[in-house]
Amino acid sequence: MSQLSLLDALGDEFARRAMLEAVMVGGLCGAVGVHVLLRRLPFFTMALGHATFPGVVLAALLGVSLFLGAALFGAVVVVVVALLGARERVDDTSAVGVTLSGAFALGVLLLSAQAGFSRDLSAYLVGSIITVQTSDLVTTAVVGMVVLGVLAALHKELVLGAFDRAGLAALGYPVLALDVALLLLVEATVVTSIPAVGTILAVALIVAPAATARLWTERLRDTMTLSAVLGAGSGLVGLAISLQWRVAAGATIVLVAAALFAISLVVAPRHGLIARHRATAALGPSSAPGGTYLPDESRDHSGRLAPAAMAWALCQWRVAKIRSLMASIGPTALMRTRIPRRW
Amino acid sequence: MHDWLVQPFTIPYMQRALVEVLLLGALAGAVGVFVVLRRLAFVGDALTHTVFPGVVIAHLLGQSLLLGALAFGVLTALLLTGLGTHRRVGDDAALAILLTSFFSLGVVLISRTRSFTADLTVFLFGRVLAIDQTDLLQTLAVAAVVVIALVALRKELVLRAFDPEGAAAMGYRTGALDLALNLLIALVVVAAVEAVGTVLVIALIVVPAAAARLLADRVATMTTLACLLGAAGGWLGLATSYRVSVDHGIRLAAGATIVVVLVGLFLLAAAAAPLRRRLLPAGSR
Numbered sequence: 305m306s307q308l309s310l311l312d313a314l315g316d317e318f319a320r321r322a323m324l325e326a327v328m329v330g331g332l333c334g335a336v337g338v339h340v341l342l343r344r345l346p347f348f349t350m351a352l353g354h355a356t357f358p359g360v361v362l363a364a365l366l367g368v369s370l371f372l373g374a375a376l377f378g379a380v381v382v383v384v385v386a387l388l389g390a391r392e393r394v395d396d397t398s399a400v401g402v403t404l405s406g407a408f409a410l411g412v413l414l415l416s417a418q419a420g421f422s423r424d425l426s427a428y429l430v431g432s433i434i435t436v437q438t439s440d441l442v443t444t445a446v447v448g449m450v451v452l453g454v455l456a457a458l459h460k461e462l463v464l465g466a467f468d469r470a471g472l473a474a475l476g477y478p479v480l481a482l483d484v485a486l487l488l489l490v491e492a493t494v495v496t497s498i499p500a501v502g503t504i505l506a507v508a509l510i511v512a513p514a515a516t517a518r519l520w521t522e523r524l525r526d527t528m529t530l531s532a533v534l535g536a537g538s539g540l541v542g543l544a545i546s547l548q549w550r551v552a553a554g555a556t557i558v559l560v561a562a563a564l565f566a567i568s569l570v571v572a573p574r575h576g577l578i579a580r581h582r583a584t585a586a587l588g589p590s591s592a593p594g595g596t597y598l599p600d601e602s603r604d605h606s607g608r609l610a611p612a613a614m615a616w617a618l619c620q621w622r623v624a625k626i627r628s629l630m631a632s633i634g635p636t637a638l639m640r641t642r643i644p645r646r647w
Numbered sequence: 648m649h650d651w652l653v654q655p656f657t658i659p660y661m662q663r664a665l666v667e668v669l670l671l672g673a674l675a676g677a678v679g680v681f682v683v684l685r686r687l688a689f690v691g692d693a694l695t696h697t698v699f700p701g702v703v704i705a706h707l708l709g710q711s712l713l714l715g716a717l718a719f720g721v722l723t724a725l726l727l728t729g730l731g732t733h734r735r736v737g738d739d740a741a742l743a744i745l746l747t748s749f750f751s752l753g754v755v756l757i758s759r760t761r762s763f764t765a766d767l768t769v770f771l772f773g774r775v776l777a778i779d780q781t782d783l784l785q786t787l788a789v790a791a792v793v794v795i796a797l798v799a800l801r802k803e804l805v806l807r808a809f810d811p812e813g814a815a816a817m818g819y820r821t822g823a824l825d826l827a828l829n830l831l832i833a834l835v836v837v838a839a840v841e842a843v844g845t846v847l848v849i850a851l852i853v854v855p856a857a858a859a860r861l862l863a864d865r866v867a868t869m870t871t872l873a874c875l876l877g878a879a880g881g882w883l884g885l886a887t888s889y890r891v892s893v894d895h896g897i898r899l900a901a902g903a904t905i906v907v908v909l910v911g912l913f914l915l916a917a918a919a920a921p922l923r924r925r926l927l928p929a930g931s932r
Binding site: 349394395396405556558561562 | 683688689691692742743748753754757758759771849850853856857860900903904906910920
């Protein structure tokens, strides 16, 4: 018996399938995640994950493909969010929130009406990668290739759309169709990762590797490559840990991806907290960034927002802002306000 | 009608459940007003997920679930205030990573126990019908704290929602105000966690307030409406769940039924909003 359960388990069919699934899903999520970040879609992705739940339940009840049910409900949710968000008094965030909770409750309701309530439920919610079938692997491989193929083919247009929608429209591209295409790609990715990490945690595998990769890279293509590698690596390492200590696989994969992000946030060479702190200290106290310097730095000579400069400035702004906020909510800062006295 | 809405609540455990959901519905509605006005639905959602490991740890240690939830609620309120005050590139990503990693921590911890799936289900979806006297008192205490804080900070929170620069210029500590609001959201999540579970609390917070926003033009009216809608949704959902389960033999989870009823009320409000605008002349709104 060797030290690593993973190596022992490699002889088993189930472990080989689980590994392959973890690597494929991780890589796919990582690549798509970069676009999710660029468009600021994490909350929407989260909602998609929750909202596919009733579709999965219905499909299981009717005995049809889970992918079909989830994909169908995901598409419904895309439409509902768009319709609600278009209303005058419902902002996008609330629209997503209402849709998310409503769809999720519907799924719970459908499941609760059945026998065997809790057993099936947890597999959908947090994944069950150990039990993936060969058919799941084939689906993941096919969906993954299609999604990556479309991403590669539309790379230029999607990136331009993320940074400069008006420019994309001016160039004559169908902006709305491209948006819908991207949302559908995200949806396909979420649905594909449900067997591995479940509906609630799919968003983590999409967002965390991409956010980590952005801390280490400057060019978008590098970011996407690194993100895919990190996603696949998180899948593999998480699976190994979960086999070793017999804990839930999907959640462990997510924790590994999140740990990579947390470490990178501190130590990454240019964008990490330590590097930022050194850079600020080297420039002297007068250049310590406040919250309002962004517009000046991010404008080019014509006065329009230069996308690249803006993105860069936002990266800097975020870390500095978080640090200053952390400092401002310290215990002494709290005592100077009126809130604690009123409590 | 009487059979549907009143008769189920002659049974003691249904009475306790009713009092609990009325309290929670009104409380979540009131806090939800600020969540909707500030567009903090994602922050609220994050809080509902990050409380989960606290519940699991308290369960494993045999402590009060409320304490565990409270500890993690306060911890994430602190973290979120740092991350979520100004939502720019990466802040929502950080939020997503924070909430999923906390949630995963809960899942990993609970996956070590033998009754994994049953426990998971209870923590995620609550058991409103098993509420006892102590739970009610705890909810009541939390409700009192939240209401007092909301009344005391109402003016500042409204100002912060509509004019953050103005609030900062007037010398209010917006960071501290955000922390206060996040703590209030956390408290509501903590209070509701045993009754409706971690995942569905977000519905109690966001849905009634979003519906009220469709119908009201003043913050005071919106708050009243949100409280009423939250409480009404709780009552109707509980009654429906009981009636369908008893009369038709289809078990409907109480928490989920309440949420579905709330979403139904929201859709009604969305349908009624244009009508209302047509009926009322612009000046009288």
